[in-house]
Amino acid sequence: MAKPFASSADLGAKEQTLEVLADGVYALTAEGDPNLGAVEGEDFLVCFEALATPVAARRWLAKLREHTDKPVRYLVLSHYHAVRVLGASAFDAEIIVSSEQTKGLIAERGQQDWESEYGRMPRLFEEPESIPGLTWPTMTFRDRLTIELGGDRGELVLEHVGRGHTEGDIVAWLPKHEILFAGDLVESQAALYTGDAFHFDWAAGTLDRVKAFGAQQLIGGRGAIARGRDEVDAAVEQTRAFLTTMHDTVGTAHRSGGTLKDAFDATHAALAPKFGHWPIFEHCLPFDVSRLWDEFEGVERPVIWTAERDRQVWDQLQS
Ligand SMILES: [Zn+2]
16 A cells, blocks of 8 residues: 655644743643744843644643743744744744745745655644735844843743754753753654755764764754753764765665665665654655765755655655
């Protein structure tokens, strides 16, 4: 039987859980659906990630409003993917922050990414007609931006630590509480989406820099919160193992004159025993292998995914 396209048959609602990580620091996890975060300043909020639609984002905001009624001054976007950014209007944020690279990617491929992700994960696009259009960052930075939280709350450091899940990912670091919001650069118990990734940079320097923060709590893009250095390091190394396994299998197929399909089959066989039961594994893998194959072919920047190209690659590899 043919596998249903991407996550198009995944229609079961996930339970959302708000967790208080420290005084004024919140995370929302959702059984493998995208995670979110929020940090209180003295008289304002910084929110991290925005979900796929304003209607979906409002459900998170309602939970957050049980803890604080401060206005959202900053909405921070870790990267450009539609399921992280298109709910932004619900936040009424004064300032929308991303890396410069992310803003460029929204301009270059935001529309195509919206259509692609809607086709892949329709369940996340709750009331899609509530999306007013692409989300445009109003403040950008290249490497690092510090937000003073006021009072004795310390600072929130936003940093681009290298190319990884995309060209422009940033993380949010709270030195006072040693808490890191890592976005999709780390997945603690979910498969990696690497269709827009720079696999070699990600597995080496970028993950090294993520690990070097020495976080005591890490919130990845999806999956459970890692608590304590052992769990945090394990989440980083799990992410790295997924990537290096792909390097081995796709690299071997490419070097030995195999096809993309050979690379996919070898990668699936190598990863499935350890990662096959994780959310979105079957969904992601054709797109992941396709992008890494391109990297071995010397294609510097990810080819733009369109709804049409998604189906072609899926039919070629996963059916
Ligand atoms: Zn992403």
